[in-house]
Every structure is written in C-alpha cells, then in structure tokens.
Amino acid sequence: MTKSELIEKLSVENGLLSKRESEMVVNTLLDSIRDALVEGERVEIRGFGSFTVRVRDAREARNPKTGEVVSIPVKKTAFFKTGKELRERVDLE
Template identity: 50%
Template sequence: MNKAELIEKLAADADLSKKEAAAVLDSFTDTVTKALKKGDKVTLVGFGTFSVSKRAARTGRNPQTGETLKIKAKKVARFKPGKELSEKI
C-alpha cells in the first residue's frame, strides 16, 4: 500500500475528503518526525512504538574493490510492533 492508497482508505473509513485525510496523514508523520528528532518515543498502544536508536561507527568493506571504509555513527528510526498488531498479522 502506498501513500495515495492509504489516504483513500483513511478517507473512506473516517468519512473524510481525500484532501482532509491527506492533511491528517501529513500531520501525523510530521508530529512523529518532530518527536523523534527531539529524542522522544511515540507509543500507540496496541499498534507499536516509534523510537530513535544510535548506530555506532563501524568498519565496512566496498564489495567491488574490497577496500575497507569507515562508516560514521548515526541515529536511526526504529519501529517495534505492539502485541495486538503482532497477533493480528
């Protein structure tokens, strides 16, 4: 399912126009993004938790040349599904 299909489904389920559903989805993604940037967790009970984790610096290897590379440390977004979601899948 892509973003357009998700908007269409949200609009149908919540009896909204597609424009309103798109605004709701954009607001949700913006809010989650801002919370993660601040280092907060976003927990939706029964659905899951969005969080940020730190990935340590490490050494990698270029598969074409075999040359070793230094990969910088960075923050990555994580999603851990909740119990309800896991059971439904």
C-alpha cells in the same frame, strides 16, 4: 499500502472527511511522529507499536567490490517495534 492509498481509504470509510481533509490528517500524524523522533522522543501507539531512534556506532567495513576498508561514521536511525496486538493479528492471518 501507500500513503495515497491510506488517504483514499480514510476519506472513503469516513464520510465526514473529504480527501483533502484526510490528507491533512495523515500528514499531521506523520509529521508529528517525525518531529518527535528528531527531538529524540519515543512515540508509542497502543496496539500498533512504537517508534524510537537508535544510535549506530561508528565502524569499519569493507567495500565488497574492491575489498578496501571504509570507515562508517556514527549515525542515528529510526526503529519501529510492533506492538503485541498487531503481532498477534498478523500472525492469525
């Protein structure tokens, strides 16, 4: 499902929200999650999962084409862990 499909589904299933209002709701939710992760906070949505930031250590790797050793710097990456309820529902289907 894409973001636009989510917005469409939200506006269709909830007769109180227009498509524009649904887009604002989805954007607000996603922006809030993004802003929290940028601040280093953990975001937990009960029954769905949690978003955290993980720090990946610096390391050396090889360029597979040339075999040259390449230095990869420290970086932060977003990580999502599914909640128990979501895992169970997906497993049933």
